[in-house]
Amino acid sequence: MSTPTTRTSRSTVVTCAHCGKKNRVPAVGDGVPKCGNCHNPLPWIADAGDDDFAEVAERAPLPVVVDLWATWCGPCRMVSPALEQLATERAGEIKLVKVDVDSAPKLSQRFEVRAVPTLMVLRDGEVIARQPGAAPLPALRSWLDQALTDPTDSAVTS
Numbered sequence: 702m703s704t705p706t707t708r709t710s711r712s713t714v715v716t717c718a719h720c721g722k723k724n725r726v727p728a729v730g731d732g733v734p735k736c737g738n739c740h741n742p743l744p745w746i747a748d749a750g751d752d753d754f755a756e757v758a759e760r761a762p763l764p765v766v767v768d769l770w771a772t773w774c775g776p777c778r779m780v781s782p783a784l785e786q787l788a789t790e791r792a793g794e795i796k797l798v799k800v801d802v803d804s805a806p807k808l809s810q811r812f813e814v815r816a817v818p819t820l821m822v823l824r825d826g827e828v829i830a831r832q833p834g835a836a837p838l839p840a841l842r843s844w845l846d847q848a849l850t851d852p853t854d855s856a857v858t859s
Contacts, residue, residue: 711727711728711729712725712726712727712728713725713726713728713745713746713747714726715734715743715744715746717736717738717739717741717743718741718789718792719736719739719741720736720738720739720741722736722737722738722739724736724737724738724743726743726744726745726746726747728747728748728749728753728757729747729753729756729757729760730762731762732762733745733762733763733793735793741792742792742793742794743792743793744785744788744789744792744797745763745788745792745795745796745797746785746788746796746797746798746799747796747797747798747799748798748799748800748801749798749799749800749805750800750801750804750805750808751804751805751806751807751808754798754800754805754808755826757798758796758798758823758826759823759826760826761796761798761823763793763794763795763796764794764795764796764822764823764824764829764848764849765795765796765797765798765822765823765824766784766787766788766795766796766797766798766820766821766822766845767798767799767800767820767821767822767823768780768781768784768797768798768799768800768818768820769800769802769808769809769812769814769817769818769819769820769821770799770800770801770802770817770818771801771802771803771817772801772803773803774817774818776817776818776834776835777817777818777835779835780818780820780835780836780841781799783836783837783838783841784797784799784820784841785797786838787838787841787842787845790842791845794849795845795849802814802817812828815833816833816834818833818834818835819831819832819833819834820832820833820841820844822845822848822849829848830844830845830847830848832844
């Protein structure tokens with residue numbers, strides 16, 4: 702079951718899967734977002750662009766799944782719910798940061814985006830895994846598990 706979210710540029714309103722209360726989750730923070738009512742971890746989903754990517758993604762205290770996507774891309778729209786499901790399943794363990802490549806040309810160039818969606822996992826600001834193209838939820842879960850359990854493995858592919 703997916704957790705309902707509403708994103709703005711600086712925060713996300715997330716409905717807690719445990720108690721149903723709505724919580725405002727900032728795009729940037731030092732700790733793990735938790736429900737103000739029941740104190741369970743909340744999914745951390747944020748948007749970022751050229752100007753705030755370092756603050757939102759690279760300085761995050763958790764590993765970050767970066768979704769480099771485009772509004773016109775069908776596969777991007779198909780994979781987005783699966784990524785949000787992963788963020789919900791791994792609440793307190795990962796942060797999902799979505800980057801619209803058409804609005805962030807510097808990031809597209811920096812990460813050499815050749816196709817969308819392009820997915821990456823960052824740990825301490827470093828790319829530890831990369832996945833071009835959309836994939837179903839089980840494949841994404843496996844890819845993420847591999848990236849998070851063995852960051853020295855060559856999970857970075859192009």
